[in-house]
Amino acid sequence: MAPSAASVTPTSASPSPPGAAGMQTDTPVDAKGSQPIRVEEIVRRDLETRTLAVVDALYDLAARAADGQPSSVLGVGESVNHVIRRLADIDVMRGHIHAQVPKDVLDLVDAGRNPDSHTRSLVNRLASENQYSLGQHESIQSFRNKLGQALAEHFPALQPSLGEASGAAP
Template sequence: MTTASIPSSDNLSVTVEKLQGLIENFIELGVLVHDNQGTNQSHTALIHKTNQLIGQLGELETDKSTEQYPIPIDVVSYIEDGRNPDIYTREFVESTAKSNARLKGRMKGFEKLRDVLGVKLAQEFPRLAPEIEEIKKRTSST
């Protein structure tokens, strides 16, 4: 990865500010929709806020610093369902930790199998002992 592809903290802080402004405007739009009186003034306010949000989304989409951080569709679904995306992150980390533990157990099992199989092969075919030891060295995780 080149240093040009690593975003600076300035780019990230600008993106964070854009996202915060976008969230605030979505909240304001929700209030405008909820409190809509059906008047021309409230209709104009809704149109203005909607156009403002569309503009902000367009800016965010064309921003080069956000291309490196695609948002998983699951996170978008969480937000659409009114759920906290931090819950998605926590669940993702937990499932990844479980998967990693399961894979680590499998790796340990295969290492034991390799060792037992190597001992048995070396007993039956003593001339293969050096090659078996070489295989153990190459496939050892330590």
């Protein structure tokens, strides 16, 4: 018996929704049916579908290997071949994918960690650096305004060349 892309074992459900691996986009329009979908979106959807097929194939392989029944042992080799075919389906798309994945994200995936943690820490670090830069900018602007006011007060002849710095509030 050949494993199907959305096969379910009696003990637990498949990690992807039934039918997700066989999902195809016939017409390239958005959900509202009004605007054409960009090629990148079609490629992304196809890659997602093929990735779900790999996940389902791996799940089926794990279920057959864990079953331990003589009939399922014969199907393990078949399941391995199915996984290889699904991985080859993704490899075919290699020339159509132009996304850059940061090395840190790949390292996290290789280590078995969630790449969302990389995104979360990056966003937190950028927000912190942004706040620091904003504080520096506001400090320099406040100093410039106070310096302009003090220069305009003590050297009235310089007031035309000081511009808005002399008139701005701290």
